[in-house]
Amino acid sequence: MPASRDFRRTALAGAAVAAALTASAIVVACGGSGGGSGASAKLSVTDSYIPLPAGASGDDSMAAGYLTVRNTGGAADTLVRVSSPGAGSVSMHQSTDTTMREVDSLPVPADGTLQLSRGGTHLMIMGWQKPPAVGDQLELDLTFAHSGTITVEVPVKPLTYRPGS
Amino acid sequence: MKFLSSRRRAAGAATLALTAALALTACGSGTTKSAGPVAVVSQQAQNSPYQGTVLAKHFDKPDLVLTDTSGQPFDLRKQTAGKTTLLYFGYTSCPDVCPTTMGDIGVALQKLPADQQAEINVVFVSTDPQVDTPKVLRTWLDSFNKNFIGLTGDLTTVKAAAQSLGILVEDPIVNKDGTVTSTHGAQVLAFQPSDDKAHVVYLSDTSTATFEHDLPLFAKGVAA
Numbered sequence: 497m498p499a500s501r502d503f504r505r506t507a508l509a510g511a512a513v514a515a516a517l518t519a520s521a522i523v524v525a526c527g528g529s530g531g532g533s534g535a536s537a538k539l540s541v542t543d544s545y546i547p548l549p550a551g552a553s554g555d556d557s558m559a560a561g562y563l564t565v566r567n568t569g570g571a572a573d574t575l576v577r578v579s580s581p582g583a584g585s586v587s588m589h590q591s592t593d594t595t596m597r598e599v600d601s602l603p604v605p606a607d608g609t610l611q612l613s614r615g616g617t618h619l620m621i622m623g624w625q626k627p628p629a630v631g632d633q634l635e636l637d638l639t640f641a642h643s644g645t646i647t648v649e650v651p652v653k654p655l656t657y658r659p660g661s
Numbered sequence: 662m663k664f665l666s667s668r669r670r671a672a673g674a675a676t677l678a679l680t681a682a683l684a685l686t687a688c689g690s691g692t693t694k695s696a697g698p699v700a701v702v703s704q705q706a707q708n709s710p711y712q713g714t715v716l717a718k719h720f721d722k723p724d725l726v727l728t729d730t731s732g733q734p735f736d737l738r739k740q741t742a743g744k745t746t747l748l749y750f751g752y753t754s755c756p757d758v759c760p761t762t763m764g765d766i767g768v769a770l771q772k773l774p775a776d777q778q779a780e781i782n783v784v785f786v787s788t789d790p791q792v793d794t795p796k797v798l799r800t801w802l803d804s805f806n807k808n809f810i811g812l813t814g815d816l817t818t819v820k821a822a823a824q825s826l827g828i829l830v831e832d833p834i835v836n837k838d839g840t841v842t843s844t845h846g847a848q849v850l851a852f853q854p855s856d857d858k859a860h861v862v863y864l865s866d867t868s869t870a871t872f873e874h875d876l877p878l879f880a881k882g883v884a885a
Contacts, residue, residue: 547760547764550753550763550764550801550804550805551753551797551801558840559756560756560760589756589757591757591758591865593864593865594829594844594845594846595831595842596757596758597842614757614758614761615757615758615865615866618756618757620756620840622840655764655804655805656764656767656768656805656869658869
């Protein structure tokens, strides 16, 4: 009987390890849609932040969002949509010398980065369910053409914040 | 009159072309860094103590009377005479470039002692006067610095003043989602008190460090 109990315990532990392995395998697959071939995108999102918008606070606040998408895979991907459960609309914009224009998609090069940064490509976040405050986090769901959706919690930072400062 | 206006336009076009060329250079040298290379080149070429781009043509301060954030008329020439004046055209519902530029100047200015801060006027002229009432402007500018001057009023007047400085300002466009996009040159012009003319320009990708370097020089009246 004790031997059998031991066996059962070992089997359960083994099953748990297997389950954990499966889970981590799924995470990898989500990030890069099937590794091994070397010709797929492997994406991660870093340095995301939302500077607290200037001016009137309220649900009509218009905020910019910045982040970096890193692709360590051998294939390019494209950011096709950004949404948030906490905001009415999130759109992608490019600032030029004199104005800004909305874009439908943004390329993530193979073995490269897509950088959304001040004065360049940025997200425009409107229709906040709750007026943004420093320290809040906003969920952003980034949908890519090949890699599916990556969800990030983006912190609201002071107005003049810069990454690394 | 006609001659004067076409000359002004030509000068404006030349500045725009210069700005575009500099911006392209900056893009070509990588997107992660700010206008460093541009500033360095201009510094070496012109041997100026300033890191901003030193202007070959010294624009006159525009003869501009608009409404300030207390609702009173504000005569730009009269009320900023004798002090360094940083002039910027923009709009408050601009999420990216305008708050970044105003924030950079605000951060740099706050690092100066109070008496030096008092030597520098920062003037923000609205390119979207319908939305940017004196009250809206004040609330927005207070996020950066309570002493920043905000001006709003007749857009035709604003466009003419901007054009005399080679800065493009167009009528705002209302997008289908109700937001407004304003097309405006995003450079900051620095007028010096020695002659109340513009001597240095900062393009939209100027870093905070450049303003931190240059503002103390302005406060001390160093010639560009």
